[in-house]
Amino acid sequence: MAKLLDGVAIAGEIKNEVAAEAKELAARGITPKLVVVLVGHVAASEIYVRSKVKTCGELGIGSEMITPPETITTEEMLTLVAELNGRPDVDGILIQLPLPKQVDTKRLLEAIDPQKDVDGFHPVNAGRLQTGQPALAPCTPAGIIEILQRSKIAIAGANAVVVGRSDIVGKPAAMMLLNASATVSVCHSKTANLVNYTRHADILVAAIGRPGFITEEMVKPGATVIDVGINRVNDLSEMEKFFPNDTARAEGFARRGYTVVGDVDPRAFAVSGAYTPVPGGVGALTIAMLMKNTVRAARQRRGV
Numbered sequence: 001m002a003k004l005l006d007g008v009a010i011a012g013e014i015k016n017e018v019a020a021e022a023k024e025l026a027a028r029g030i031t032p033k034l035v036v037v038l039v040g041h042v043a044a045s046e047i048y049v050r051s052k053v054k055t056c057g058e059l060g061i062g063s064e065m066i067t068p069p070e071t072i073t074t075e076e077m078l079t080l081v082a083e084l085n086g087r088p089d090v091d092g093i094l095i096q097l098p099l100p101k102q103v104d105t106k107r108l109l110e111a112i113d114p115q116k117d118v119d120g121f122h123p124v125n126a127g128r129l130q131t132g133q134p135a136l137a138p139c140t141p142a143g144i145i146e147i148l149q150r151s152k153i154a155i156a157g158a159n160a161v162v163v164g165r166s167d168i169v170g171k172p173a174a175m176m177l178l179n180a181s182a183t184v185s186v187c188h189s190k191t192a193n194l195v196n197y198t199r200h201a202d203i204l205v206a207a208i209g210r211p212g213f214i215t216e217e218m219v220k221p222g223a224t225v226i227d228v229g230i231n232r233v234n235d236l237s238e239m240e241k242f243f244p245n246d247t248a249r250a251e252g253f254a255r256r257g258y259t260v261v262g263d264v265d266p267r268a269f270a271v272s273g274a275y276t277p278v279p280g281g282v283g284a285l286t287i288a289m290l291m292k293n294t295v296r297a298a299r300q301r302r303g304v
């Protein structure tokens with residue numbers, strides 16, 4: 001029987017730990033603070049950012065939201081980042097992605113003070129992660145490791161296959177699995193005979209961005225399947241193709257007009273040993289890890 005790995009429950013544990021740490025810092029007169037920069041009006045981004053700010057409040061972390069207009073230039077964004085870098089009350093800076101196309105995202109991410117880079121996107125943090133030094137690590141891959149460890153799934157010696165090579169998820173996930181002594185393969189859209197890799201995975205991480213891409217025959221029976229996909233489906237018949245008899249999901253769809261599905265076909269979960277659902281899996285961890293990074297950044301920068 002495939003075991004569901006409950007991301008919401010694990011995120012709850014982590015948030016409790018972070019809240020306790022924030023309380024300790026408060027006793028020393030320190031309130032960790034996160035600044036979230038949200039450019040323009042992308043509906044999904046607005047939902048995520050609101051959720052981040054709300055979670056800060058719940059855990060005793062200060063937060064501030066800055067909302068520049070859609071038309072902001074790279075230079076203006078760089079000025080804003082320089083200002084936030086210089087502010088002693090700011091511990092974490094998060095620039096919500098994606099940014100409008102006129103903004104040079106890489107240049108901007110490189111301008112953030114690595115000590116305040118709670119997303120772990122700065123090349124200094126990526127390099128530190130790669131060389132095994134203490135680093136602020138990207139939140140989603142860090143969440144994957146937490147789920148595996150807290151669910152007592154062995155990483156050392158496991159064959160881990162990551163499908164997807166983004167700078168934000170695939171690459172850092174591969175690096176963190178390697179650091180935890182897995183044997184790691186990174187597959188992507190140009191991989192020949194993908195199934196030959198995925199079929200041998202003890203731990204399969206799906207970070208492709210295509211609904212139901214990982215099918216039953218691609219999964220080794222008993223494997224752990226981590227679904228990182230977040231795909232909005234607005235088409236009722238498309239949803240029913242994936243979830244024919246899921247009344248809870250159908251109700252959510254009726255309420256919101258869409259459902260969120262992962263990169264793994266539910267029939268592939270059925271042959272796994274353990275899996276993370278969407279929603280309620282890795283995504284739930286992402287914000288918890290952001291909170292953890294914010295408290296960590298505060299400690300390090302303030303020398304606690």
Ligand SMILES: Nc1nc(=O)c2c([nH]1)NC[C@@H]1CN(c3ccc(C(=O)N[C@@H](CCC(=O)O)C(=O)O)cc3)C=[N+]21
Binds near residue numbers: 119279
């Ligand atoms: N600079 C930056 N940092 C990010 O960390 C970042 C970003 N930009 N841009 C967008 C992505 C997406 N992201 C998520 C956050 C929370 C959930 C989450 O809470 N998911 C829940 C709810 C999903 C739902 O119901 O919509 C779940 O999967 O259970 C998912 C995805 C952070 N991102």
